[in-house]
Amino acid sequence: AFSFLKKHILGNKTISEEDLKSVLDKLQQKLISKNVAPEVARHLSQQVSKDLIGSKTANWTSVENTARESLIKALTQILTPGVSVDLLHEIQKRTSQKDSEGKKHPYVFSIVGVNGVGKSTNLSKLAFWLLQNNFNVLIVACDTFRSGAVEQLRVHVENLAQLTDESHVRGSRNRRGKSGNDHVELFEAGYGGSDLVAKIAKQAIKYAKDQNFDVVLMDTAGRRHNDPTLMSPLKSFAEQANPDKIIMVGEALVGTDSVQQAKNFNNAFGKVRNLDFFIVSKCDTVGEMLGTMVNMVYATGIPILFVGVGQTYTDLRTLSVKWAVDTLMS
Amino acid sequence: MVLADLGKRINSAVNGALSNSQDDYASTVDHMLKGIVTALLESDVNVKLVSKLKNNLKSKLLDSKGDNRSISNGQTKKMIQKAVFDELCDLVDCRTGESFQPKKKKCNVIMFVGLQGSGKTTSCTKLAVYYSRRGYKVGLICADTFRAGAFDQLKQNAIKAHIPFYGSYTETNPVKVAAEGVAKFKKEKFEIIIVDTSGRHQQEQALFQEMVEISNVVKPNQTIMVLDASIGQAAEQQSKAFKESADFGAIILTKMDGHAKGGGAISAVAATNTPIIFIGTGEHMHDLEKFSPKSFVSKLLGIGDIESLLEQ
Numbered sequence: 233a234f235s236f237l238k239k240h241i242l243g244n245k246t247i248s249e250e251d252l253k254s255v256l257d258k259l260q261q262k263l264i265s266k267n268v269a270p271e272v273a274r275h276l277s278q279q280v281s282k283d284l285i286g287s288k289t290a291n292w293t294s295v296e297n298t299a300r301e302s303l304i305k306a307l308t309q310i311l312t313p314g315v316s317v318d319l320l321h322e323i324q325k326r327t328s329q330k331d332s333e334g335k336k337h338p339y340v341f342s343i344v345g346v347n348g349v350g351k352s353t354n355l356s357k358l359a360f361w362l363l364q365n366n367f368n369v370l371i372v373a374c375d376t377f378r379s380g381a382v383e384q385l386r387v388h389v390e391n392l393a394q395l396t397d398e399s400h401v402r403g404s405r406n407r408r409g410k411s412g413n414d415h416v417e418l419f420e421a422g423y424g425g426s427d428l429v430a431k432i433a434k435q436a437i438k439y440a441k442d443q444n445f446d447v448v449l450m451d452t453a454g455r456r457h458n459d460p461t462l463m464s465p466l467k468s469f470a471e472q473a474n475p476d477k478i479i480m481v482g483e484a485l486v487g488t489d490s491v492q493q494a495k496n497f498n499n500a501f502g503k504v505r506n507l508d509f510f511i512v513s514k515c516d517t518v519g520e521m522l523g524t525m526v527n528m529v530y531a532t533g534i535p536i537l538f539v540g541v542g543q544t545y546t547d548l549r550t551l552s553v554k555w556a557v558d559t560l561m562s
Numbered sequence: 563m564v565l566a567d568l569g570k571r572i573n574s575a576v577n578g579a580l581s582n583s584q585d586d587y588a589s590t591v592d593h594m595l596k597g598i599v600t601a602l603l604e605s606d607v608n609v610k611l612v613s614k615l616k617n618n619l620k621s622k623l624l625d626s627k628g629d630n631r632s633i634s635n636g637q638t639k640k641m642i643q644k645a646v647f648d649e650l651c652d653l654v655d656c657r658t659g660e661s662f663q664p665k666k667k668k669c670n671v672i673m674f675v676g677l678q679g680s681g682k683t684t685s686c687t688k689l690a691v692y693y694s695r696r697g698y699k700v701g702l703i704c705a706d707t708f709r710a711g712a713f714d715q716l717k718q719n720a721i722k723a724h725i726p727f728y729g730s731y732t733e734t735n736p737v738k739v740a741a742e743g744v745a746k747f748k749k750e751k752f753e754i755i756i757v758d759t760s761g762r763h764q765q766e767q768a769l770f771q772e773m774v775e776i777s778n779v780v781k782p783n784q785t786i787m788v789l790d791a792s793i794g795q796a797a798e799q800q801s802k803a804f805k806e807s808a809d810f811g812a813i814i815l816t817k818m819d820g821h822a823k824g825g826g827a828i829s830a831v832a833a834t835n836t837p838i839i840f841i842g843t844g845e846h847m848h849d850l851e852k853f854s855p856k857s858f859v860s861k862l863l864g865i866g867d868i869e870s871l872l873e874q
């Protein structure tokens with residue numbers, strides 16, 4: 233029994249590859265069962281190996297616990313954004329500057345991602361967050377493809393108008409004759425091809441500038457990341473609209489494909505442009521299986537701006553890295 | 563279909579292991595199993611299923627070779643392929659007997675359920691078009707009163723496809739809309755009535771309760787769960803929960819035109835013992851294909867002639 237203790241429990245043991253193998257296998261398996269892609273799980277376990285082989289376990293600490301700690305460190309490192317961004321402050325700064333005509337340039341976001349992940353819903357949550365921070369928001373219906381996409385945004389604009397002003401009458405027009413009120417408005421031009429999309433985007437930004445909006449949120453159609461005919465219009469869209477931030481929405485339900493989804497969207501805008509942020513939606517539907525967020529950040533190094541945790545406007549949260557790592561390790 | 567990629571990888575694991583003549587049989591099997599396990603995990607097949615499949619295969623292969631030490635490499639390969647084939651079939655072919663067939667001149671109600679954004683509304687129209695082209699009188703009902711723009715989406719799809727539809731902009735209770743729609747279409751002697759519902763998930767009890775209530779009033783002849791092919795490890799628990807509450811009898815696997823390998827969906831099939839009947843291969847209303855598990859697995863493994871394999 234004593235030799236068992238010596239081998240497994242007592243600290244101050246030099247860790248060899250041999251010692252780590254079965255421990256790492258187990259940890260990898262756990263990560264995969266939490267929806268971390270196998271290639272990402274392998275990478276993480278290599279990080280742990282690099283970190284630990286040749287080092288000594290601390291007093292009273294087993295190899296297993298030492299490896300866990302190291303993995304926690306590696307996961308935390310992946311999920312922690314490299315730069316801290318205070319978006320509200322950035323928007324504030326921008327909108328306080330006026331050009332020679334006394335106009336401000338609106339801060340423009342576009343939202344991209346594969347089909348059905350929650351782009352339009354999370355765009356509306358973003359709008360709610362911005363409205364709460366006293367910015368005026370123009371929501372732009374650049375999904376001119378999917379049935380009901382424009383009407384979906386109109387319902388959100390009506391809801392948001394009611395939330396900012398109880399006296400808002402649903403379906404009424406604001407002083408510019410559009411859906412919404414003074415704070416939030418819908419810019420739309422119906423349905424059509426990708427030429428229409430770029431046209432709407434440019435018109436909307438000009439309109440937002442003329443009408444003194446602080447922020448423009450552009451919804452786009454869902455697209456398959458493996459189809460070049462769907463992905464290539466993104467590049468010209470981004471060139472024409474020149475958004476300040478491009479946000480990809482990815483859903484927590486997706487498995488290993490999340491790695492490729494994130495990569496392909498990040499590469500869709502050409503050499504000089506990347507994604508700026510992820511929103512990882514539907515985190516409320518996966519229980520402890522939060523692996524997708526690790527996959528997406530691992531694949532691209534792009535930080536997570538928010539996580540979506542439900543279907544209402546307040547279900548948008550800043551990612552707590554500690555919560556995510558604890559959940560993945562539990 | 564990208565799922566074929568999994569087949570290729572399994573095949574190359576089998577071939578690779580067999581071509582290495584230095585190994586004894588047991589290490590050949592080990593080698594091959596490792597390759598298969600990696601391929602399956604990378605395709606999102608559930609972790610527990612993978613380890614079960616691995617153990618089954620291992621004991622099967624080691625046992626059968628034990629009886630007969632002198633068989634040729636070619637025969638060994640066939641034997642291994644058959645064992646792998648059987649195991650994968652067990653995963654996706656659920657032998658639940660006769661599948662649902664709508665009856666002409668009768669009223670058949672089909673209800674759709676599934677997670678948020680999986681493709682229910684789109685697939686409803688696709689299925690309506692499928693049956694309408696086969697001479698059925700089909701109607702669509704939007705019993706999703708929650709998602710913004712849900713009725714407009716279904717309505718625009720239905721109009722494009724020339725399918726009669728029912729829904730409401732003002733009624734907020736989906737149970738009521740569903741009941742009214744079914745009653746109306748029944749009265750008008752529709753043969754197939756397809757009911758679209760909101761997306762929901764296991765973690766929200768109230769949403770599941772609502773699904774049960776809709777099901778109770780529309781009394782579906784068939785309930786279909788729609789699953790996104792890119793779903794990962796959450797597939798098993800979600801589909802089990804849907805099975806318990808909605809007792810769906812078939813699965814439609816959507817977005818198979820994507821890049822995902824569909825292993826999560828295979829796990830859902832295994833977890834609920836429910837067959838996939840159609841796959842969605844695009845956003846347009848005709849992008850729907852019939853699905854047969856056996857030919858799917860044989861394609862997966864690149865086996866042309868399954869029968870010869872089965873006769874072995």
Ligand SMILES: Nc1nc2c(ncn2[C@@H]2O[C@H](COP(=O)(O)OP(=O)(O)OP(=O)(O)O)[C@@H](O)[C@H]2O)c(=O)[nH]1
Nearest residue numbers: 347348349350351352353454514540541542678679
């Ligand atoms: N549970 C949950 N559901 C969500 C979340 N975000 C979005 N959804 C739901 O996901 C479904 C799809 O959302 P949409 O916003 O329409 O997705 P989309 O990406 O715009 O879809 P397309 O435009 O068709 O590609 C809706 O039912 C939303 O309510 C979330 O964080 N949690």
Ligand SMILES: Nc1nc2c(ncn2[C@@H]2O[C@H](COP(=O)(O)OP(=O)(O)OP(=O)(O)O)[C@@H](O)[C@H]2O)c(=O)[nH]1
Nearest residue numbers: 347348678679680681682683684761817842843844
């Ligand atoms: N590429 C591709 N896209 C699909 C397929 N089926 C559905 N979609 C797209 O996936 C997105 C979501 O589809 P919906 O039909 O709205 O999904 P839903 O399950 O009704 O969503 P909720 O009602 O919000 O839960 C849309 O953008 C569809 O066009 C498919 O087979 N292939």
Ligand SMILES: [Mg+2]
Nearest residue numbers: 351352375381
């Ligand atoms: Mg959308």
Ligand SMILES: [Mg+2]
Nearest residue numbers: 682683706712
């Ligand atoms: Mg729907």
